[in-house]
Amino acid sequence: MSESLPLVLDGAAARLAAERLLNLRSSSGDRVEFALPPSTVALEPGDRIALAGLSEGPFEITEIRDGSVRQVTAGAVPRGDAIATGVDRPSGSATLAVPPVTPLVLAAQLPPLPADPTRSRLVLGAFADPWPGLVRVSDATTGAALASLSRPAAIGTVLTDVSAGPPARWDRGTSLEIRLLAGHLADVEPGSALAGSNRIAVETDAGQWEIIGFAKAELTGAGQYRLTQLLRGLDGSEAAMGPVSAGRRVLVLDNRAATLPVEPHWIGESRTIRFSAGDAVAMETVSIETGPVRPLSPVHLKAARQPDGAIALRWTRRSRADADGWGIAEPALEHVPEAWQVEIFDGGTPVRTLVSGSPTADYALADQIVDFGGAASAFTFAVTQMSAVLGAGQAAMGAFNV
Structure with missing residues (x-):
């Protein structure tokens, strides 16, 4: 067990306090509950009693609930045999040579x-x-x-x-x-x-x-x-x-x-x-x-085709300040101005780079025709937040499939 108190004690007093705590701990689990007739009004909390047939004890009454009978709760009394050992003595004047130890x-x-x-x-x-x-x-x-x-x-x-x-x-x-x-x-x-x-x-x-x-x-x-x-x-x-x-x-x-x-x-x-x-x-x-300290990778990457043939790319930025929070509030913007780079890949080959000032980007149909010869049916993309001071952050990968 442990206690944290604003005390300054010498060695003997500290040992005595520790042994008393241990005595209290060892007896705190011994508790009895019993009922007495209402006529036993002489008993009060704090009185010590012994019960016939129990080797444990004595017990100290801690709670009495009066009613048609008196419900009594009593706890075992600590032994009280704590002693102080290891009394402080002045240290000897002789000193031992301690070799230097490189940590x-x-x-x-x-x-x-x-x-x-x-x-x-x-x-x-x-x-x-x-x-x-x-x-x-x-x-x-x-x-x-x-x-x-x-x-x-x-x-x-x-x-x-x-x-x-x-x-x-x-x-x-x-x-x-x-x-x-x-x-x-x-x-x-x-x-x-x-x-x-x-x-x-x-x-x-x-x-x-x-x-x-x-x-x-x-x-x-x-x-x-x-x-x-x-x-x-x-x-x-x-x-x-x-x-x-x-x-x-x-x-x-x-x-x-x-x-x-x-x-x-x-x-x-x-x-x-x-x-x-x-x-x-x-x-x-x-x-x-x-x-x-580079910007964290974004999460929740999404890609969806729009009525005009463009593909809308969306994601959610992350912040080191939100402590992995799951709230609905938008994560704090740590890197100003906000800037994003999106790379489009055909297989493993990069075919286009998009830039954006918000966590969104549109892959226009005209660009898809240039990159894939028609409306893109499947590709992967990487999203990276850019910092004016630290450069490119950590990338997150997403995918689009028709």
């Missing part, structure tokens, strides 16, 4: 959070055994302090090869086996996984980072877990999905890792991050790319 470090660029949709984030973690107490993170070029890590991050590696999975829905046919150097994973309810619990960042073979959620975590060995009921490509990372080979790095996304917003002027640069643990120093170089 294992990791820096991953991830897509933005909904609260800050225009800036990607660097997630920083370090692990060392023994833990040096504090790892200071700074920019190796400028010396600017970036973060301080007070706890070892849950860093690990992938144990078995994994292929890309379906984004935005449960991947129940794939398992992900990992080994962690620190930390512990546990099952959560599917609703909790959908709401944001159990998130890890996995490095793909392309050097990008996919965010994966999971509902089931099976301990298979010392620090080894088999993760199932996966949610792939979360938080706008579906474009990073790809094959993952054994040995690729893993980071559990929790409060043991530090998060640093990526400033716009960092994009396109390589940053060397310095992790200092006392006299020991580790470096990690990370390339800040546009991929995690």
